[in-house]
Amino acid sequence: MKALVAGLFGLLLSALSTHATQAADCGQQLDARQRREIRTPRHLLVFAPSPAPLALGRHFGLDIVVCPRAGASLPLALKVDADMPAHRHGMNYRATVQTLGEGRYRAEGLFLHMPGRWRLLFDLSADGRLERLSHEVDLE
Ligand SMILES: [Cu+2]
Known part of the structure; x- marks a missing residue:
């Protein structure tokens, strides 16, 4: 019985460390100075703007x-948008997202047209659920 418990505990530890390694490796190919992370219980999303850094009035x-x-599974679809909650408006442009495989995506066509606090919005649909992730950006 002791051996069984120890064995199960070992399995649990190795499962946990596997997940930790995957999360730690996530998005490592993106520029370390520019990348940002959003964590939820189900997903880790890492993104980096290009050109960087984010600037006012530039695509x-x-x-x-x-x-x-x-x-959780990889998202079937990812949508990207941005808004200014304090002003109750979004962008004047619609971003497009290309799926590159293995959890990689490229969003194009974002444009933040006024100074202030913006939110970058990421809508993930995976496993039959929609999950909205957001990241705040202050632009001067
Ligand atoms: Cu505004």
């Missing part, structure tokens, strides 16, 4: 990597 894209956590 930019995002390189995005999504890594599933805790038994």
Whole structure:
């Protein structure tokens, strides 16, 4: 019985460390100075703007990597948008997202047209659920 418990505990530890390694490796190919992370219980999303850094009144894209956590699946679809909650408006442009495979995505056509606090919005659909992730950006 002791051996069985120890064995199960070992299995649990190795499962946990496997997940930790995957999460730690997520998005490592993106520029370390520019990349940002958003964690939820189900996904880790890492993104980096290009051109970087984000600037007012300039078209930019995002390189995005999504890594599933805790038994979640890769997103079937990812939508990217941005808004200014304090002003109740979004962008004047619609971003497009290309799926590159293995959790990698490229969003194009973002444009933040006024100074203030913006939110980058990432809508993931995976496992029949929609999950909205957001990241705040202050632009001067
Ligand atoms: Cu505004």
